[in-house]
Amino acid sequence: MRRGWICFTFFATLAAMTRFSIPSSAIAVNRSGSGGPVIVSIPHAGRIYPPEILAAARVGREQLERLEDSWCDLIAGQAADRGATVVQAVWARAVADCNRGEGQMAPGEVALPLRAQFSAPGRKERAGLGVIPTRLADCGSLWRFPIDRHGLNWRLESFHRPYHVALSRELARARARFGHAVLIDLHSMPAIPAGQPGHGARIVVGDRFGRTADDRITAAVVEEVERLGVSVTRNQPYAGGHIVSAHGRPDRSIHAVQIEIDRSLYLHPDRSPDHRAVVRMSEWFGGLIERLAGIAPGEDEVPLAAE
Template structure:
């Protein structure tokens, strides 16, 4: 029997027939650009596509076959960034009436990479006008909130069934520049410096990544974003880890999937999912049979 799928306009939830404790999140590989988004943009779609973790979903192709439930954003990251909190925006990037609710921006928000991406360094503003209340609402209601509700639901089902849940948040990254922490790493494993999961999961993922014979770092320069911070609750047996994969490991110079290398990473990721599904944290107890 094929895995079941719960589609929507903006997200997909692919559940295997026999689901294990692992939930895979793929928030930034969506390639659907709603017409309202294109109408609001002052730049070409090709510019908006630069926000994507391009073709990262292909790395998760075999994850459901390995027992994971896969939650994937189908709408593009340009609509809303599911790895940012709803309050993560720079005040200058939104309409005046909204500015009081966005009062403490960090470095990424000031660079235009908030819950709604608003600027890219080489292209300037992405939208014809500042984000107003109606614009923010449709973006959050369209993809951001449904995505996190889906993650919460699937993690709760996994924890109740297996006594624990494992969230693997999958991303891709450009090569880390010289002079930046983590330079030379091809895979970065982030656990929010131990806050989003217990060490057994981080050590498992780091070990599996090292088996690829590539340089691996932990929390440098990516310690984990909003998704693992929001959903990782080790005290409640919900363990969350973020994985960033250098895009040059699986894309051609034209930013298309290299068939052989993408398949190689997909096999590796499926093996990782299987190993994480077999690991059993101490004190994990199923809550109820389902």
């Protein structure tokens, strides 16, 4: 039997044996002792690669790591101490991209029986950046064979769906206690190329052009970025992905904002953490959480001590 078929058989066997169980190691939830209305989502900083994922890959782990928002979880290092609940992906983005919807795949990237359900791919999906990343520039296809039904379901049931269930649960918990909830979806980005909207910005704040958060929430985030002393844009070139679109419901008092941070603000050129820069960014992010915790959308800001 060829090695590729062994990989696929392993996916199928694993799915059948586990009946799509949810490994607790795929997601980490860190609740603040004091609690607050802010939930921090970190979907792309996971660094664990399950062995079946590495076995199915046609590229090395170092290529799969290019998908990561390298070490951006360090920016949220003070988040729980400042009153936020942190929902973090522990498994790597190569397993499944929690910031894509389940229907976001290009038909050519999946096995023939699945193609009908992925019939309208967008730009990101055509580039191989769907709910399961399948291609990267300069290294071609990431996987030995197209994603089959067993491989797709295993990834969704083990990682993608539990992540969104955890976010929904924590947002509902915060809204029940405080009357509203604020979701910050934290990401990192490469420098925005010249000629692209937002070029020169070091942080991009996205709320789907006002659809996923009250304007006072988004404006407060922008103001805090300006206090950091770096350039910021709103919704250009990143307006927010699936996470803020799926969970941001201002009409239900759940507000969601995506934050993209230029990696040069906290990493060395080799993408290793710059300790001093990480401390600066984590202190800033902690202050942002405290600021957002003092805002009740539709009302005046109140001192944090009044919460």
